[in-house]
Amino acid sequence: MCLFCEKYLEKDNVLYENDSAYVLKDGFPVSKGHVLIIPKRHISDYFQTTEKEILDMDQALKVMKERIQKEFNPDGFNIGINNGTAAGQTVMHLHIHLIPRYSGDVLEPRGGIRGVIPGKQKYLMNR
Secondary structure: OOHHHHHHHOHHHOOEEOOOEEEEEOOOOOOOOOEEEEEOOOOOOHHHOOHHHHHHHHHHHHHHHHHHHHHHOOOEEEEEOOOOHHHOOOOOOOOEEEEEEOOOOOOOOOOHHHHHOOOOOOHHHHO
16 A cells, blocks of 8 residues: 555545545645645556546645645745656655745745756746
């Protein structure tokens, strides 16, 4: 059984759930409020999801965004999926990262998600 499936069975770990998705705190948070949105069905790949799972994960993202906004008042959010080992996925159960961002948490946030490949984040400077 995978780490996320085990944590789901311990219901006190679940921050939110609906028909086909649930939310856990990230075990190694990037920032205050970092959570994971996870389908209940054990699949490794976003492209294996059903329409219902996509809708339920999207609903969970929106619910948690509002909760995090009220509790931590971040200035922005990153939403990301590491899909496959080449993309950095280490737990092979699909999960979506909802990462609150705070002004000043990095020196230059421009380029955001592009920072997963060093040298590609500052794309305006690389023309």
